[in-house]
Amino acid sequence: MKLCLYFKLIKNLLLDILFPTKCLGCGTKNEILCNNCMVQIRTAERETDTNILAVFDYRDPLIRKAIWELKYHHKRYLGEKLGQLLYEFFIEDISDMKIDVSGRSIYVIPTPISNKKTKMRGYNQALAIAKGFCNWAEIGVFELKDKVVIKKIDNIPQAKISSRKRRLENVRGVFEIKNSEIIKGRTIIIIDDVTTTGGTIAEIMRILKKAGAKKVIGFAVAH
Numbered sequence: 577m578k579l580c581l582y583f584k585l586i587k588n589l590l591l592d593i594l595f596p597t598k599c600l601g602c603g604t605k606n607e608i609l610c611n612n613c614m615v616q617i618r619t620a621e622r623e624t625d626t627n628i629l630a631v632f633d634y635r636d637p638l639i640r641k642a643i644w645e646l647k648y649h650h651k652r653y654l655g656e657k658l659g660q661l662l663y664e665f666f667i668e669d670i671s672d673m674k675i676d677v678s679g680r681s682i683y684v685i686p687t688p689i690s691n692k693k694t695k696m697r698g699y700n701q702a703l704a705i706a707k708g709f710c711n712w713a714e715i716g717v718f719e720l721k722d723k724v725v726i727k728k729i730d731n732i733p734q735a736k737i738s739s740r741k742r743r744l745e746n747v748r749g750v751f752e753i754k755n756s757e758i759i760k761g762r763t764i765i766i767i768d769d770v771t772t773t774g775g776t777i778a779e780i781m782r783i784l785k786k787a788g789a790k791k792v793i794g795f796a797v798a799h
């Protein structure tokens with residue numbers, strides 16, 4: 577076993593002993609989000625017009641807390657759980673896509689954050705969710721494509737801008753595609769934690785389509 581992997585295992589084991597997992601909602605032990613709390617989270621209304629779908633209503637305090645903990649309190653494992661929820665919630669949409677791609681894998685692209693933010697946070701929360709999401713499908717359905725879309729400009733967070741028009745301007749040109757040749761003809765799912773006006777996902781969709789993607793849809797944990 578590689579030494580670093582060994583240390584990682586020991587570290588996780590110690591963390592489990594020192595800080596046993598508790599449900600974020602009710603404190604039940606050994607669960608990150610128990611079923612009882614989960615079924616009570618308000619679901620988001622579906623946005624069918626833009627191909628961006630979200631599971632939960634971001635105004636619900638528990639989902640806000642879960643995303644906050646994932647982003648700012650190093651609770652990376654929450655990404656696994658949220659990714660699982662995303663997969664289960666959109667299972668029908670995914671089945672339709674599977675028929676559509678006829679045996680080819682669907683690319684999963686997490687919304688990128690800048691290098692500066694990745695260093696600050698230690699990881700990209702959307703990538704943590706995307707990994708959890710991909711883990712729930714049978715092998716070969718998804719192909720996680722991190723680093724295909726990169727964020728080259730660290731713009732103002734979308735949530736800090738109130739006007740829709742300015743939000744759209746704020747994301748214009750901040751992303752870039754690496755290896756655009758692998759995008760051609762592919763069906764792609766973009767994964768994000770929160771979508772506000774959908775501006776960020778819409779911009780990534782725009783550049784992926786421009787690079788020749790066949791179909792792009794966005795899944796977000798909350799809206």
Ligand SMILES: [Zn+2]
Pocket residue numbers: 599600601602603604609610611612613614
């Ligand atoms: Zn609970």
